[in-house]
Each structure stands twice: as C-alpha cells, then as structure tokens.
Amino acid sequence: METNRWIRAKSAIPVIGGSLAYMHDPLTLMRQLYRSHGPVAPVAMPGPGPAAFILGPDACGAVLQNGDKAFVNGWELLVGPFFDRGLMLLDGAEHKQHRRILQQAFTRSRLAAYTAALHPAVAAELDTWQAAERFPAYSALKRLTLNLATQIFMGGHRIADPVELDRVNRAFIDCVQAAGAIMRVAVPGNKWHRATRGRATLDRFLTAQLPAARAAGGDDLFSVLTRVEDEDGTRFGDADVVNHMIFLLMAAHETTTSTVSTAMYYLGRHPDWQDRVRAEAAVLGPEPTVEQLSTLPDLDMVIKECQRLVAPVPVVARRAVKDTEVAGRHVQAGTRAFVCQQLSHYLPELWTGPEAFDPSRFSPHRAEERSHRFAWAPFGGGVHKCLGMAFSNLEARTVLAQILRRFRWSVPAHYTPPMSNVSLPYPKDGLPVDLLPMALIS
Numbered sequence: 001m002e003t004n005r006w007i008r009a010k011s012a013i014p015v016i017g018g019s020l021a022y023m024h025d026p027l028t029l030m031r032q033l034y035r036s037h038g039p040v041a042p043v044a045m046p047g048p049g050p051a052a053f054i055l056g057p058d059a060c061g062a063v064l065q066n067g068d069k070a071f072v073n074g075w076e077l078l079v080g081p082f083f084d085r086g087l088m089l090l091d092g093a094e095h096k097q098h099r100r101i102l103q104q105a106f107t108r109s110r111l112a113a114y115t116a117a118l119h120p121a122v123a124a125e126l127d128t129w130q131a132a133e134r135f136p137a138y139s140a141l142k143r144l145t146l147n148l149a150t151q152i153f154m155g156g157h158r159i160a161d162p163v164e165l166d167r168v169n170r171a172f173i174d175c176v177q178a179a180g181a182i183m184r185v186a187v188p189g190n191k192w193h194r195a196t197r198g199r200a201t202l203d204r205f206l207t208a209q210l211p212a213a214r215a216a217g218g219d220d221l222f223s224v225l226t227r228v229e230d231e232d233g234t235r236f237g238d239a240d241v242v243n244h245m246i247f248l249l250m251a252a253h254e255t256t257t258s259t260v261s262t263a264m265y266y267l268g269r270h271p272d273w274q275d276r277v278r279a280e281a282a283v284l285g286p287e288p289t290v291e292q293l294s295t296l297p298d299l300d301m302v303i304k305e306c307q308r309l310v311a312p313v314p315v316v317a318r319r320a321v322k323d324t325e326v327a328g329r330h331v332q333a334g335t336r337a338f339v340c341q342q343l344s345h346y347l348p349e350l351w352t353g354p355e356a357f358d359p360s361r362f363s364p365h366r367a368e369e370r371s372h373r374f375a376w377a378p379f380g381g382g383v384h385k386c387l388g389m390a391f392s393n394l395e396a397r398t399v400l401a402q403i404l405r406r407f408r409w410s411v412p413a414h415y416t417p418p419m420s421n422v423s424l425p426y427p428k429d430g431l432p433v434d435l436l437p438m439a440l441i442s
C-alpha cells in the first residue's frame with residue numbers, strides 16, 4: 001500500500017495541476033492516485049502547505065458541500081490576481097451577500113434578454129465561417145464567444161471606437177491566457193506580465209464606462225450589474241461592479257467555448273447524432289426563445305455528455321482552514337484540496353462504458369447521472385456552484401443550434417484532438433474540422 005507516501009510531482013513549475021504528469025494526462029494521474037491512495041491522495045505541489053487530490057464522488061461531494069465549514073476557496077494561487085474579488089474567490093458572509101446580489105443578474109427575465117441579444121451576435125459571427133477542409137473550429141469558437149462576451153456582457157455597442165474595442169478585447173485575451181502561463185511571475189513580455197497590464201486596462205476601461213453603463217439602463221450584463229440589488233436593497237459599489245464584471249467575462253468565456261468545441265468534435269465523429277440534433281434545431285426559428293431552447297432533449301443529452309467527457313473545469317480548488325475528515329481520511333489544516341470532479345465522470349461504477357460518447361445515458365430511462373449525486377458535476381456543487389449554469393446552457397444551445405442549421409461537419413475517423421491541460425483543457429491544434437455550409441449540400 002502506498003497510502004502514506006507522498007506522490008512526487010515531476011516538476012516544480014507552479015502551474016494549474018502542479019505537475020507535468022497532470023499536464024500530460026490528468027485523467028490517468030487521477031486514476032492512478034485513486035487506485036493507489038483512495039479518495040484523498042497527497043500530492044507534492046508547488047505552493048504553501050500540503051496538497052491533496054480529492055477523488056471519487058463521495059469525497060468530492062463532501063468537500064464541495066463543506067458540511068463542517070473546514071474549506072475555503074483555494075483559487076488565488078491558480079488564477080492569479082486577474083480574477084481578483086470575483087465571486088468564486090470570495091468566502092463566508094461576504095461571498096453569500098455578493099452571490100445574493102449577483103443572482104439577480106441571472107433571473108429568468110434577464111436570461112431571456114441576454115438570449116435575445118445572443119441571436120444576432122451569433123449570426124453575424126457565423127456569417128464569416130466558410131466551407132473549408134481544415135476549418136479551425138476551436139479557434140473560430142473562441143473568437144465567437146469573445147465577441148459575444150463583448151456585446152452581451154460589456155454592452156459593446158456602446159463602444160463606438162473600433163480601436164478601443166480592439167484594445168479591450170486584447171486585454172481580455174491576455175488575462176484569459178495568463179491562467180495557462182507556465183511562468184507565473186511578471187517578467188516584461190511574458191504572459192503573466194501581459195495579463196497584469198490587461199487586468200489594469202480592463203479595470204480602467206470598465207471604470208470609465210461605468211457611468212455610461214449605469215445611465216444606459218440596458219439589458220447587457222454590465223448595465224445590469226450597476227443596478228441589481230438583493231432583497232434588502234444592497235447594491236455593489238463601483239469597484240465591485242468592475243471586479244465581478246471581469247470575473248464573469250473570464251468565467252463565461254473559456255468554459256462555454258470548451259463545451260461547444262467538444263460538441264463539434266463529438267458530433268463531427270458521430271454523424272448520426274449530428275443529424276439527430278440538427279433535426280431538433282431545424283424546427284426552431286432563427287431566434288428561439290428561452291422556452292424553445294429549454295426543450296431540446298437530444299441536444300441537452302449531447303451537451304451533458306460532452307461536459308462529462310471533457311469537463312470544462314476538471315478540478316476546483318479549496319483550502320482547509322481546520323483539521324477535518326473527508327470520506328474517512330484525515331485532512332490537516334492548511335491542506336490545498338483539489339477536487340477532481342473529472343475523475344467521477346469516468347468511473348465505471350457510475351457509468352456504463354465511460355470512455356464512449358453515448359448521450360443516451362442521460363435519457364430519462366437510463367439517467368446514469370443519478371447513480372450518485374456527484375457522478376456528474378461539471379458545474380461544481382455547494383455554495384460556489386456555478387452561477388452561470390443556466391446562462392451557459394442557453395448560450396451553448398443557441399450557438400450549437402445556429403451552427404447545426406447552417407453547417408455540416410466531420411472529423412477524420414481516427415482523429416483525437418491533442419489537448420492542452422496546462423490550464424483549462426482545450427485542443428492545441430485548434431480542432432480542424434471539414435466544414436460545409438448546408439446551402440451547398442444538395
């Protein structure tokens with residue numbers, strides 16, 4: 001038994017995941033650690049204090065639900081100063097209060113307004129997609145979601161100057177890319193440095209835009225954040241509107257891109273499923289309502305299956321503030337706990353043939369996700385459970401439905417995208433697909 005042996009990371013490079021083994025193949029590392037150590041596996045990770053991978057649905061659920069309040073968020077070291085004071089990085093009473101206010105930006109009527117604004121923005125971006133044999137789907141989706149973020153989130157229509165818009169987009173990209181930086185110290189010219197400047201640019205830009213966003217009283221998220229309040233009438237101060245805005249931009253961007261690009265990959269490999277979900281999308285009008293988007297059972301199963309196979313956020317970070325027990329194992333105060341929900345998505349005791357793309361496993365008569373409350377947990381759980389889950393589902397469905405209505409695509413039979421796992425997972429090769437507009441298919 002290796003139970004008490006510390007797993008030595010193969011590298012001391014301070015990156016998300018903490019070791020070359022994680023970056024090389026996170027799932028294999030999680031499986032090995034689960035086999036050798038069970039639900040709490042100590043790992044040597046750069047950074048202060050001991051660290052452990054939390055593995056399997058019982059242990060993940062226990063840490064996320066945080067029954068004895070032993071854990072606080074542990075994200076600071078991973079995501080750097082660029083997410084500063086985002087909701088995910090707040091704790092305790094402050095987190096609770098900010099979450100209550102922020103929830104008001106995601107009510108059903110607000111979601112309906114964001115969704116209505118999504119349709120023309122998605123259509124305009126897809127107008128630029130053309131037939132190609134190796135169309136870089138992931139790269140195109142990244143651009144698409146970035147433009148959606150600028151339009152729907154920031155109220156980009158208020159930014160008249162295209163040079164300024166470009167500068168803001170650049171700053172945003174620099175911040176997002178820093179989460180994947182190998183070197184997590186600012187040295188002029190490196191990613192961390194660009195991101196530090198990017199965050200400052202976004203801070204300045206959003207602070208300057210804030211009065212206009214407030215005065216506009218618009219339906220974009222930025223405008224909405226200036227006026228939302230909880231039931232006691234508490235609102236965010238200006239600085240926190242900006243902090244939440246920047247965090248939301250980041251939280252929404254990579255994760256939704258990941259979901260849609262994973263779906264493009266699997267649907268490209270499984271033309272039967274592509275036809276099936278296209279048939280569902282075809283009966284929608286070009287601008288479906290929230291209700292219509294919420295009743296697409298096949299697309300729903302496909303999206304869930306894609307988020308199971310490639311969880312956009314495979315691990316979430318916590319830190320123990322007192323000694324506690326997780327799934328029967330002692331965890332000492334100060335331990336950094338990495339909750340590996342991605343592993344649960346592949347455990348054979350929870351899923352039949354977990355490696356296979358099989359969306360029907362989410363059908364009401366199979367409902368494999370009910371094998372355990374934390375069998376499927378791409379959006380986390382407990383008090384930090386993703387606040388943008390409903391919006392992200394609507395965004396993913398909107399984008400995929402429009403792509404399906406306009407294009408057919410495929411990937412070569414034995415192609416598997418080479419994934420980067422330095423930060424959130426993404427296909428390093430840009431996910432080339434053979435793309436054909438439906439109009440060209442007789």
Ligand code: HEM
Nearest residue numbers: 087088251252255256312313316379380384386387388392
């Ligand atoms: C497929 C898309 C998405 C996935 C898989 C995802 C996943 C997650 C996960 C796992 C967490 C929990 C982090 C933790 O426990 O520490 C989280 C938190 C959060 N997400 Fe998402 N997310 C997605 C999209 C979005 C979108 C579109 C938004 C906003 C529009 C958003 C806003 C947030 C916020 C505000 C939090 C922090 C909640 C809190 O701390 O109370 N997410 N997300």
